[in-house]
Amino acid sequence: MTQIIPNLSIIVAADSKNGIGIKNTLPWHLSDDLKRFRAITTGHTIIMGRNTWFSLPKRPLPDRRSVVLTPDPLGEEGATETSTLSEVLEICKNDSENFIIGGESMYSQFLQYASKIYLTRVVGNFDTDTFFPELSSDDWSLDEESEVMTDSKSGIQYRYLTLSRKG
Ligand SMILES: NC(=O)c1ccc[n+]([C@@H]2O[C@H](COP(=O)([O-])OP(=O)(O)OC[C@H]3O[C@@H](n4cnc5c(N)ncnc54)[C@H](OP(=O)(O)O)[C@@H]3O)[C@@H](O)[C@H]2O)c1
Numbered sequence: 058m059t060q061i062i063p064n065l066s067i068i069v070a071a072d073s074k075n076g077i078g079i080k081n082t083l084p085w086h087l088s089d090d091l092k093r094f095r096a097i098t099t100g101h102t103i104i105m106g107r108n109t110w111f112s113l114p115k116r117p118l119p120d121r122r123s124v125v126l127t128p129d130p131l132g133e134e135g136a137t138e139t140s141t142l143s144e145v146l147e148i149c150k151n152d153s154e155n156f157i158i159g160g161e162s163m164y165s166q167f168l169q170y171a172s173k174i175y176l177t178r179v180v181g182n183f184d185t186d187t188f189f190p191e192l193s194s195d196d197w198s199l200d201e202e203s204e205v206m207t208d209s210k211s212g213i214q215y216r217y218l219t220l221s222r223k224g
Pocket residue numbers: 068069070071076077078079080081082083105106107108109110112126127128139140141142158159160161162163164166187
C-alpha cells in the first residue's frame with residue numbers, strides 16, 4: 058500500500074474536464090488565483106516537473122524552495138534538481154508543507170502520496186492538452202468550497218475547493 062505523506066499537498070487549477078495546460082502554458086489568466094497560489098506556497102517547498110519549471114516566466118519563484126524533477130540538467134540556477142521520486146519524498150521531510158505544483162506528469166505520479174489538495178475549479182471547457190487525474194470520492198473529502206467568483210478582466214468563473222484524504 059502507498060504511504061500517504063501528511064505534509065505533501067497538491068495545488069492545481071483545473072477546468073470542468075480537468076484540463077490544466079495548453080502548449081506548456083496555462084489556458085487562462087486568473088490574477089486572484091495566482092495571488093492565492095503565492096499566499097499558500099510562500100515560505101514552503103514547491104515541487105514541479107521540468108516543463109512547468111520552464112513555463113514560469115520568472116524563475117525561480119521568490120521566497121520558496123524550488124525542486125524540479127528532470128531527467129537532464131536544467132542548465133539554470135535556482136532549483137534543487139532531482140531525477141527520482143524517492144529523493145523528492147526524502148526532501149519533503151525538511152518542510153512543514155510541500156506542494157506539488159504541476160504539471161500533468163507530476164500530479165499523476167504524486168497524487169497517491171498527497172494528503173491535501175488545493176483545487177481551483179475553473180468553470181467551462183478550455184482548449185487543453187494536459188490534465189489533472191480524476192479524483193475518487195472514496196479517497197477524498199471536501200473540506201471547504203468557496204462561492205463562485207468571476208475574474209473581472211476575462212469574465213472566467215472559478216471557485217476554490219480544499220480536499221483532504223479520507224481515513
Ligand atoms: N493549471 C495548473 O494548475 C498547472 C500547474 C502547473 C503546470 N500546468 C501546466 O501543465 C503543463 C505541463 O505538464 P507536463 O506533464 O507536460 O510537464 P511537467 O510535469 O511539468 O514536466 C514533465 C517533465 O518532468 C520530468 N519528470 C517528471 N517526472 C519525472 C521523474 N520521475 N523522473 C525524472 N524526470 C521526471 C519529465 O521527464 P521525462 O522526459 O522523463 O518524461 C518531463 O521532462 C503545462 O501546460 C503547464 O502550464 C498547469
